[in-house]
Amino acid sequence: MSGPWRSASGGSSIDRSRPVRFEFDGRPYQGFAGDTLASALLANGVHLVGRSFKYHRPRGIMAAGPEDPNALVTVRRDAARYTPNLNAAQVELYEGLMAESQNRWPSLHFDVGRINDYLSRFLPSGFYYKTFMWPRKAWHGFYEPRIRAAAGLGRAPSEPDPDTYGQRFAHCEVLVIGAGPAGLTEALAAARTGVRVIVCDEQAPPPRTSPADSAGEWHDIRAQLAVMPNVTVLARTTAFGYMPHNMVALTERLTDHLSAPLKHVPRERLWQVRAREVVLATGAIERPLVFPGNDLPGVMLAGAARTYLGRYGVLPGARVAILTANDEAYRAAVELRAAGVEVVALADLRPQVMGRLPEAARQAGMTIRTGTTTVGTRGDQHVTALGLCAIGADGTVSGAVDWIGCDTVLMSGGFTPSVHLFSQSRGKLTWDASLQVFVPGAAAENCRCVGACAGEMGADSGGSWLGALPRPEGPATGKSFVDWQNDVTAADLDLAVREGFRSIEHIKRYTTTGMATDQGKTSNLNALAIAAQRLRRAIPEVGLTTFRMPYLPVGFGGLAGYARGELFAPVRKTPMYDWAAERGAVFEPVSLWQRARYFPQPGEDMHQAVARECCNVRRACGMFDASTLGKIEVVGPDAVEFMNRMYVNNWSTLAVGRCRYGILLRDDGFVYDDGVVARTAADRFHVTTTTGGAPRVLAMMEDYLQTEWPDLKVWLTSTTEQWAVIAVQGPKARAVIELLVEDVDLANAALPHMSVARGRVCGVPALVFRVSFTGELGYEINVPADYGADVWRAVWQAGQAHGICAYGTEAMHVLRAEKGYVIVGQDTDGTVTADDAGLSWAVGKSKPDFLGLASLRRAALVDPNRKQLVGLLTSDPNVVLEEGSQITATASLRPPMKVIGHVTSSYYSAVLGRSIALALVSAGRSRMGQTLYVPTRTGESSVTVTNPVSYDPKGERLNG
């Protein structure tokens, strides 16, 4: 006997021959295979399963499905597999399951937080908004951590998630959501036409061997569907998101119901299903009644009690009082009595009750108290009595209260169609005045609703009640809960209306009704009815709040899927990556690339390595992997015209074999990208871009070419990954490469600075650029990427005699900053013009048009007080300013102070023996020699404004 509260027989889902042991809050219990955690706890007489969110009131199991607002538990397998906020009615029992209650301290039965309940008149709606406004600073440091600690929805696991998660795209003609009778009927009809059908249901599949009960014929349909090759049946699979164009997201739970995870099976699988037609057969959810003390453990939905009895053979109690406004509850009365439960009261809010089901109850000898309401419940941690009272002919409640001793209260206010997914699909909901619920109206997608979710409730399901129950005049004797999970009462909704809220959207946010993880599955309609009544408006006039994804909480693991760890983002590596890694390079990510940042020798830190690399380049030479630079081939009869329109420069005057520093603006006049552009043929440009900017520059070029200037005959091709680029920089650069280079005359006259030649390097076809991003004599050897590693090694070997070093991006940054060369995205930020950056010399001012030209005439863009790029020298040469620091004109101010600029680049220059910095400063070029101030964490630094070029200002070293 697994639990004292089992019926003598029955229970279509459980296997009484297979007992299962489990723990709840450390205590051992036993259930049966096929139980849920909720049914197994109830079978053991455990009703108190959690404490409520705000008041820490004891809470029991109210429902038997995903709509249950109370029984949130944590299920723990090990330190890493620790899942909070699972719904006990959805947790399938397995051998050794360990579950814990949440939101209680120190224990579930004695919880200090319950004091909130007794102080509740000081905790009305909007309490947090009203109380914790002042002082503002205290919010982060004091109030919020304490509120969060007190308001518990479990703890997150402390270890990385060890499980794997799958993802799958699927296509079908018909997707049926919900495998109840309506869904199965639709699925079979569609499947018989031969089209692809997917059927999903959030529950476990019912056991094949279970005794044929009323669901017998549905077992037949399941068996038929299971063998049809065009049908996929997904159990334990929740449809949680309905996206445009009939894309539905499903989450399939594959191992959570097993006693141990499976090694080669993902824990969950996210399905993205594109369906020609979606059939929603999502059923309806029974509504609780709103009366004082309706949240005591032992108070349950009538339909839930039927489910626990029918599927799991569980008795909710021994003495049951039933209060209903709906005929379905009479099934519970009859079935429970047949199972040996005493029905101590059977009350109905309606004045007359005549349906087939109430008649059956009467014929079974039960008395129905019609026209009856309740004044509330009694009990501390479990219900002990229900106070019934007659409703007068005029609707008032004034008679004597009949306290009925009981251990269970079953309630039913009728059924609310589960229109969540239909509403997510932007289908319109319409108010059904006879059913008193919202039902699906005009669909926005190719989607149909069938069964109870469409309002087809069946002939025996008449009757409903919305909003608070009638009760005697005077103050209420207890809290009447509307939203169990967020602890919202009828009085909270009254208060919101009294305080002036009119829109249901505002009332929802102010009271937080319907905003918990259950999204108000049991509460929305009651809350709406109460608000409408207080506003003296009809329910459809007040309107329903929007349902949003997800229908049920979805774990992050399932959404992340494969995109974790190494697969989180693609990693791009240059052909020289392995060489650098073997040499102990430290890498840094630059967009998706892994770039060598510096090459430390034994015992060196970054500072020392960078200093050595910089000095080595300026004294002898260094080599640098520049392969990540973006490269775009611009080819065609109109290539020159296209480049003239895109870039600020004048390309008509660029001879074949020469290079020019190109600047690309957006049409708003601000710098977008830069790079060296080589004219490799009359109709061909080799355009380089910043490492991170390559995709967006190509996209922008395509945009203008395709949509603004489709008449231009130009073709654009990304060649970034076709070329490996080896920069050799320093006074010895020519000496290093000259023995490797064929067919190119490297002499200054033949290949001057800013020129390019085709030839061979180590026998490999190559483009040899004479360019410099260091201010030294420099070459950039471009060879096909497959030869990159070999040519790099050959250059390295040849360079040994000349004292070559490999240098990384950090030294590259210092060397270019010494020369005042900007880095787009570091020294510019999307609000910097070419002139601001000191680059107006590059602008082809006589050109009729180029991107940004029109904007450059705007008054704001020629304002002399704009921030301009300058150099800064700290008065203490050892102080390296922090990049991003603000700059002021006056010393020793306290905030707020007038900021006139900021530091964009800052390094220690070993070559110069002092710190250097670049900055954008208002009217900076007119401030040469001025002293400015940079507030720092430890005081402030005084700085002198200088030319951005701090090394070799005449540029003589470019010629070696």
Add this chain to the structure above:
Amino acid sequence: MLLIPCPYCGVRPELEFSYGGQAHIARPQTSASAEEWAAFQYERVNTRGPHAERWRHTHGCGRFFNVVRDTTTDQILRSYRSGER
């Protein structure tokens, strides 16, 4: 996730495309007024209903084209090539 009809390739999932903003905003002549340039750069409608917008089949044919999408339902009413109306 939308299903987008590329006029060159046919219907493909949104994953293959990138959004290009409102369609039919012609770039003014250089000589145009500051107001015209400001409108070109900064003024966009916020339509409730059918909205002509640009998409690029980035991970497909690479072409820019136009789509009329109802912003209240996300249903795509038609798609057509750049330069067409």
